[in-house]
Amino acid sequence: MCGVAGYLKLKDGPEPDPVILNLMASQLVHRGPDGQGFYVDDTIGLAHTRLSIIDLEGGAQPIHDKDERYWIVFNGEIFNYIELRQELINAGAEFYTHSDTEVILQAFIKYDLDFVNKLNGQFSIAIWDKLDKRLIMVRDRVGIVPLFYQLNKECLFFASEIKSILAATGNRKLNIKALDQLFTFWAPVSPETMFDGVLELSPGHLFEYKNGQIDIKRYWEWSYDNKTEDDFSKVDEKAEELQSLLTDATQIRLRSDVPVGAYLSGGLDSSIITSIIKNNTNTPLRSFSIQFEDKGLDESQHQQLLIDSLKADHSSIKCSYNDIAKNFLDTIWHTEAPILRSAPVPMGMLSGLVNRMGYKVVLTGEGADEVFGGYDIFKESKIRSFWAKNKESVIRPLLLKKLYPYLDVSPGKAQVYLQKFFGVGIDTPDLSYFSHLPRWITTSKIKEFYSESTKESLKSVNSFDSLESYLPDYVKKYNTFHRAQYIESKTLMSGYLLASQGDRMLMKNSVEGRFPFLDHRVIEFGSGLHPKFKMFGLQEKFLLKKSMGALLPNKIVKRYKQPYRSPDIASFINDDELGYVSDLLSEKRVKEYGYFDVNRVKFLLKKIRAGRAIGYKDNMAFMGILSTQALHYLFIERFNDRITV
Numbered sequence: 354m355c356g357v358a359g360y361l362k363l364k365d366g367p368e369p370d371p372v373i374l375n376l377m378a379s380q381l382v383h384r385g386p387d388g389q390g391f392y393v394d395d396t397i398g399l400a401h402t403r404l405s406i407i408d409l410e411g412g413a414q415p416i417h418d419k420d421e422r423y424w425i426v427f428n429g430e431i432f433n434y435i436e437l438r439q440e441l442i443n444a445g446a447e448f449y450t451h452s453d454t455e456v457i458l459q460a461f462i463k464y465d466l467d468f469v470n471k472l473n474g475q476f477s478i479a480i481w482d483k484l485d486k487r488l489i490m491v492r493d494r495v496g497i498v499p500l501f502y503q504l505n506k507e508c509l510f511f512a513s514e515i516k517s518i519l520a521a522t523g524n525r526k527l528n529i530k531a532l533d534q535l536f537t538f539w540a541p542v543s544p545e546t547m548f549d550g551v552l553e554l555s556p557g558h559l560f561e562y563k564n565g566q567i568d569i570k571r572y573w574e575w576s577y578d579n580k581t582e583d584d585f586s587k588v589d590e591k592a593e594e595l596q597s598l599l600t601d602a603t604q605i606r607l608r609s610d611v612p613v614g615a616y617l618s619g620g621l622d623s624s625i626i627t628s629i630i631k632n633n634t635n636t637p638l639r640s641f642s643i644q645f646e647d648k649g650l651d652e653s654q655h656q657q658l659l660i661d662s663l664k665a666d667h668s669s670i671k672c673s674y675n676d677i678a679k680n681f682l683d684t685i686w687h688t689e690a691p692i693l694r695s696a697p698v699p700m701g702m703l704s705g706l707v708n709r710m711g712y713k714v715v716l717t718g719e720g721a722d723e724v725f726g727g728y729d730i731f732k733e734s735k736i737r738s739f740w741a742k743n744k745e746s747v748i749r750p751l752l753l754k755k756l757y758p759y760l761d762v763s764p765g766k767a768q769v770y771l772q773k774f775f776g777v778g779i780d781t782p783d784l785s786y787f788s789h790l791p792r793w794i795t796t797s798k799i800k801e802f803y804s805e806s807t808k809e810s811l812k813s814v815n816s817f818d819s820l821e822s823y824l825p826d827y828v829k830k831y832n833t834f835h836r837a838q839y840i841e842s843k844t845l846m847s848g849y850l851l852a853s854q855g856d857r858m859l860m861k862n863s864v865e866g867r868f869p870f871l872d873h874r875v876i877e878f879g880s881g882l883h884p885k886f887k888m889f890g891l892q893e894k895f896l897l898k899k900s901m902g903a904l905l906p907n908k909i910v911k912r913y914k915q916p917y918r919s920p921d922i923a924s925f926i927n928d929d930e931l932g933y934v935s936d937l938l939s940e941k942r943v944k945e946y947g948y949f950d951v952n953r954v955k956f957l958l959k960k961i962r963a964g965r966a967i968g969y970k971d972n973m974a975f976m977g978i979l980s981t982q983a984l985h986y987l988f989i990e991r992f993n994d995r996i997t998v
Contacts, residue, residue, distance in 0.1 A: 418462060419449070428478075
């Protein structure tokens with residue numbers, strides 16, 4: 354991956370300034386430390402910071418065609434570029450590099466806007482047609498690679514990260530509407546971002562500027578078929594097809610002119626990817642993992658089981674409470690958004706280890722849960738839908754104890770305890786986001802800490818209405834399971850997991866992540882399966898386990914799913930050394946920034962330091978408030994001190 358930036362002169366705007374373009378590129382050096390390239394004419398300026406992975410000698414960008422009519426900057430990888438290059442050569446295309454970037458450009462020249470459907474990869478792309486004064490921008494299908502833009506009367510700015518745009522425009526104000534969305538869904542509703550006036554190009558969308566007009570359209574979508582077969586006589590055939598697809602998706606993601614490693618968490622998904630590398634390729638298995646000093650979070654024994662089984666060349670990093678606190682502010686600088694748990698911080702530490710070991714590329718297991726039904730929220734939705742058919746039932750909600758056997762819920766308490774959390778929305782099972790309501794309502798409790806001015810700003814805003822307007826009408830026609838998959842993929846995965854916890858934490862240390870489970874062919878295969886193939890009863894990822902289980906130790910296949918978690922509140926209790934928690938949550942700063950109620954924040958902090966914090970609710974509130982205060986501090990108050998010139 355790399356960094357792209359640029360800006361386009363509109364009707365009455367000034368000609369592009371190389372100084373501004375260089376300033377934009379300077380904010381992206383961490384994404385591409387291996388070189389910079391620029392193109393400037395009287396209408397547009399393009400900038401690129403390079404992380405060299407393919408065609409190390411000849412792949413510098415921007416790249417152009419032989420007549421220098423078309424120019425391209427590109428962030429990401431095209432995994433089928435070898436096959437597509439040959440197809441284009443057969444059609445008469447001429448190449449002067451061996452890069453996947455030039456393949457994209459030639460595909461555009463040959464196929465125009467349909468070029469994107471030829472690409473198997475992860476990408477944000479900007480193509481300039483100098484003759485027709487036409488700008489094309491496109492983002493990959495699921496949102497692995499970021500792309501942001503801001504439009505004013507004079508210019509259109511775009512970049513891989515928001516800080517690059519803010520450095521050029523100087524317009525910095527937090528988006529209160531997006532904050533409210535994040536305090537519900539964990540991320541703003543696309544295309545909103547945390548900064549006023551800055552939008553993201555949504556996943557699977559294409560942006561075209563031509564003749565003074567902007568046209569944005571979707572070219573790919575998560576699509577489910579309610580008529581899919583549930584004939585289990587075909588389960589072996591489906592398992593074999595999935596094995597072949599996933600093996601190929603992994604193999605093509607090993608294409609690189611630099612060494613490639615893999616993350617190994619000890620869970621099913623990363624175990625599958627590392628096992629494919631070991632058993633189905635000639636690539637030496639180099640793996641990396643996080644361990645935690647907190648034994649309740651640590652998965653090192655499962656990691657070691659697979660390391661021994663695969664004889665992997667492995668490195669790990671141990672994360673302590675102090676590490677979370679020490680790296681927190683830098684994490685927020687890179688997420689460019691508040692976070693509701695500290696999980697991105699260790700992921701940034703892990704990519705730092707990868708970088709220090711001399712690797713630029715890692716494969717990960719991200720996406721398997723969304724595609725093949727691995728999350729507890731899908732199980733919850735299945736039980737809650739069954740419960741909704743008989744809302745008065747005392748027995749049906751007790752099925753939730755099968756998911757969380759450690760919950761002390763007796764039949765007598767079921768209607769009180771379970772109704773409080775899982776019973777949210779039980780009267781509206783046809784709601785598009787029925788599956789996620791309990792989680793989102795719980796997250797929304799952070800809003801109890803809003804200041805009066807924030808409440809006033811949001812009095813006509815409803816985040817659920819914003820989400821509803823974002824969701825296509827056909828989502829309502831999906832069955833309950835498919836609706837839950839769609840919502841999870843379009844909100845938490847694209848907005849948080851692939852962003853704050855994914856791309857930003859990888860690229861802060863110049864490391865590219867690749868995701869075989871998010872190959873669009875794998876997604877489309879998974880979307881075409883009947884829910885029974887994904888969740889058989891309450892057994893998650895049924896077909897995936899059947900397909901790939903023979904490669905893995907039995908203990909890995911059968912272990913209870915442990916979601917990735919990291920230390921939160923406990924990391925910040927002793928603030929004497931760093932001091933920023935007391936500063937950012939001080940009465941002075943809370944009042945000055947204006948987002949939260951001073952007295953409520955003071956009480957929460959006192960409660961935490963007295964050891965009386967109450968689990969999930971207090972933890973999310975603390976993390977959300979602290980990270981929002983940090984975002985304001987870094988991007989509004991001290992931005993000019995931090996940007997690179």
